[in-house]
């Protein structure tokens with residue numbers, strides 16, 4: 001017997017023949033057998049794990065946005081704040097994780113890029129679900145999921161639900177008495193800036209004491225979008241650093257396509273109202 005400290009003496013359970021263990025509960029077997037590099041390149045493991053962990057965090061983002069949306073729908077604004085703060089923190093986590101991927105140089109990446117074929121993050125259905133849930137609804141991007149009817153159906157279902165911004169606008173309309181153009185509630189199009197909505201937000205920001213809850217909700221949304229923008233920026237910068245201006249494996253122009261995405265505004269009136277205060 002080794003003379004190393006034995007936690008069994010301290011009561012630690014050491015046999016899991018009959019009890020659920022850590023790995024059973026977390027299904028670590030499933031997670032840790034899901035890495036299947038297609039090349040011998042050392043950095044392909046980094047690339048796979050970076051994406052898989054991002055997908056796990058995105059799963060949580062979707063779970064939390066769903067909860068925030070239900071809370072806001074039910075008028076429970078305070079509970080939604082806690083959830084929205086968490087979503088911003090998850091984006092921050094995703095943002096920090098670029099530092100790991102950035103250790104991969106163009107020389108490293110070219111050793112396995114061909115193995116990726118035509119696959120690309122452009123086809124991440126969870127990323128698209130997040131965009132749709134927040135209100136950036138470009139239905140043209142659904143076609144890449146037509147070969148996976150269950151994923152296509154999830155995206156379709158998302159488009160039939162009001163976005164996080166839609167439910168916020170309901171509360172805004174209710175509190176301020178402003179009635180918005182029905183075009184602001186288009187389900188299958190990105191939200192476009194609307195003067196009437198900006199005027200209502202202006203009232204909120206001009207009398208924060210009266211509209212404290214909406215004011216706080218607005219700031220949570222701005223925070224979320226701020227962190228999301230940083231994700232887009234980190235992505236496009238990493239892409240330029242690693243592949244320059246090559247076309248993407250998904251077929252887009254690459255950096256130029258991603259730069260266009262930097263112009264997206266999820267909650268445009270929450271940004272434009274600031275210039276008028």
Ligand code: HEM
Nearest residue numbers: 054120121122124127239242243248249250251252254261
């Ligand atoms: C070396 C690393 C990376 C490179 C070179 C890269 C490159 C690209 C390129 C060129 C595109 C445009 C679509 C295309 O034509 O392929 C794209 C889109 C995308 N990538 Fe990456 N990417 C990298 C890492 C990541 C990571 C870590 C994620 C995290 C999940 C990610 C998620 C996405 C998403 C979601 C899109 C779609 C963006 C949109 O449509 O707005 N990428 N990527």
Ligand SMILES: N[C@@H](CC(=O)c1ccccc1NC=O)C(=O)O
Nearest residue numbers: 116119120121122247248249250
């Ligand atoms: N679009 C990238 C490939 C890429 O990054 C990628 C490939 C497969 C799965 C996820 C990816 N990440 C982001 O697009 C490229 O053009 O090199």
